[in-house]
Amino acid sequence: MTKVVCPGSFDPVTNGHLDIIERAARLFDEVVVAVLVNESKQGLFKVAERQDLLGQATGHLPNVSVSSFDGLLVDFCTANGISAIVKGLRAVTDFDYELQMAQMNSSLTQVDTVFIPTTPAYSFLASSLVKEVAKHGGDVSGLVPDFVLAKLKAKFV
Amino acid sequence: MTKVVCPGSFDPVTNGHLDIIERAARLFDEVVVAVLVNESKQGLFKVAERQDLLGQATGHLPNVSVSSFDGLLVDFCTANGISAIVKGLRAVTDFDYELQMAQMNSSLTQVDTVFIPTTPAYSFLASSLVKEVAKHGGDVSGLVPDFVLAKLKAKFV
Amino acid sequence: MTKVVCPGSFDPVTNGHLDIIERAARLFDEVVVAVLVNESKQGLFKVAERQDLLGQATGHLPNVSVSSFDGLLVDFCTANGISAIVKGLRAVTDFDYELQMAQMNSSLTQVDTVFIPTTPAYSFLASSLVKEVAKHGGDVSGLVPDFVLAKLKAKFV
Amino acid sequence: MTKVVCPGSFDPVTNGHLDIIERAARLFDEVVVAVLVNESKQGLFKVAERQDLLGQATGHLPNVSVSSFDGLLVDFCTANGISAIVKGLRAVTDFDYELQMAQMNSSLTQVDTVFIPTTPAYSFLASSLVKEVAKHGGDVSGLVPDFVLAKLKAKFV
Amino acid sequence: MTKVVCPGSFDPVTNGHLDIIERAARLFDEVVVAVLVNESKQGLFKVAERQDLLGQATGHLPNVSVSSFDGLLVDFCTANGISAIVKGLRAVTDFDYELQMAQMNSSLTQVDTVFIPTTPAYSFLASSLVKEVAKHGGDVSGLVPDFVLAKLKAKFV
């Protein structure tokens, strides 16, 4: 049985994130979506809100659960019986940084990292861009789930 | 008739920027050079100064005008009848980020993005590097127009 | 008035090519789609066939014409009053090679190159992959126009 | 139960290939290592030899089997109940091409592609380089299993 | 006689830095390792501490000395008779930025930049990652010299 983690800020979850989570849920026995708690960086949504939105967005996937972590991701993996980290990949710049992290994590533990390419149609999607557009009243429907759309609008009234 | 925008911080305009603006002016009927107003980030030059320097630098190009914008670039395009965004490209890292922005902008509206490679001789030019060098008394003549050189020296007396 | 060229092998035209040609036709006054004649490399379709398929595929675009060239692209541009080369861009590896060509062409003449990013959904599309899939009986509908699909099937009976 | 394929030329298998196969065997229930039969390209080792070397090299991994395929990889997947393709990744140039293939394969079927980064110490390893070095009498011990080393020496006597 | 500089933050020195310094010491007559003093950015170690750790780490290399600089690196080079800057390279993203710096430095003076690739086994090593891991109690032995390890542990008690 292989248990994996999809780590991220998820501030908030986008359709691009869901694309990767759904692929991971098809390939692995158990998937933990884990929100990174970064105390030095204030997000738009609180960690509890982000977990709640992720819970709604992944409710249809029986082998997916939602959690959060601070500290080292590899420590979270060891503590939870997780054998691999799953990352979505959009672009080459992503790849360089992610490869460096993967190699560091692999040198610290036996935790592997696997990369899954995003659907081309979502290749430009990033939470930061979605927030920037929503903040200025732009239309981000189609880029995030409908219930996230409503929450985003409420933040920027 | 095709009207395009060359967006940027232009803090201050360099010879690399002018290279792209001149190419755009040859290819399109009307070119708006638009300074991004970023209220959370203090520049070296005020937005009005940057526009003034751009005005001087593009005075010889009859189909170029200078403006500024805040909010979403695509909203600026729609409000001004602009059908494409023109970006200069120096390097691969540029390309990844710019491609992501272009695809987001294209998903929000029908505004296309076209990329024009910089002249090789200017491929290392960036306003931030120019300011760093000028701040320490380095010689940036040849990298910016002469009247910008004078303004830079005045800033760092 | 700005006249541009979209050069390529177009063996055969794909929906990704058409995406770029349509964008070019919106941005520029006149667009020449030019098939590169490469005598040392036998294609799947004859040059005349490729031009014929391009003619059908671009029949709805009044400012687009189809042609062919051998020799240097910049010579074709000079002989036909073309001021810029338009290239679609899919990926970073593309970009490196295309940038090198653009800089060489710009050093030989005053002909600029502009890059237009492909629609994300077509980012994986290449004639060579389409042919490889079609050859083995795979389904490439949605990747090429319908009348190209029929021609491809006929080639691989 | 997730069954995956590790496709490649494996002419011959290197320690870099084994690194990826071993990681895949830890993460997935069943792993098929499949040699691509390319009739237009003569290899150093015959397909049967390559499969034999792979069999020896993976004998310690109970959930790994060795096979071969021609035609489309996605057809091989469909015919064998394989739900994902596993590729090792060494470098950015790899990534661009592999991403294009992954997106094409995903558009043709529901077969996902996952990328696993190679161990840094093997990041330069490629069968083609190994053969080039061995051909000129260079020492490739440590880069391939010992029984492959012996076969390589025999080829270049 | 060729004198070169290895510039960096070295906060703290890692085995990856040492790998590059040792290669530089083999290739050039004299090597100055120079710590960049950045007054706007508080490091984990003070500049004097970093120089001290570098001194211990390079004590076995007779043609290596340790120094520090603020202002422009090219001014430091001119003032000290240094004819080239030596940089380690890990990844493509590094390369783009470093190339831009190298071209700017070469345009300001006659100082060349040479790039030396890191040993693959250290390709993921960065001081920032080492500090992040050490801060959370992770094991970074093997990534930094032993006396640096002790200092890191003392910082995070």
Next chain:
Amino acid sequence: MTKVVCPGSFDPVTNGHLDIIERAARLFDEVVVAVLVNESKQGLFKVAERQDLLGQATGHLPNVSVSSFDGLLVDFCTANGISAIVKGLRAVTDFDYELQMAQMNSSLTQVDTVFIPTTPAYSFLASSLVKEVAKHGGDVSGLVPDFVLAKLKAKFV
């Protein structure tokens, strides 16, 4: 004393090659420019012609000599007391492949590789493009030394 090699096809030498050779001659005590003899690939110029052109082009550099090699470059280095390979770098795609070669060479021997970025103005220069342009009667003056220009014209009469 450090002796280095600048390897390549040099079919023919361009101003971009000379730029790198001149930088290497400033940085190292002795520079051997070595033409790779590739018997399976017919060049435009014979190896002896290429060496002759290189000899003319580097006549003003007293610490540069011209040679040729077949087999492994690292064997040539060992046989000639050469401690490093110097490569010019133009682009990211170059970098990936060159890095792989550098790591392979470093794993076979103690021979280091150092990369020197080309002058931006020559970043598009490649012998293959120069030959393609010259073949069609394009003007390549400024891209190669004058005596190479004459030889190129003679080849394509």
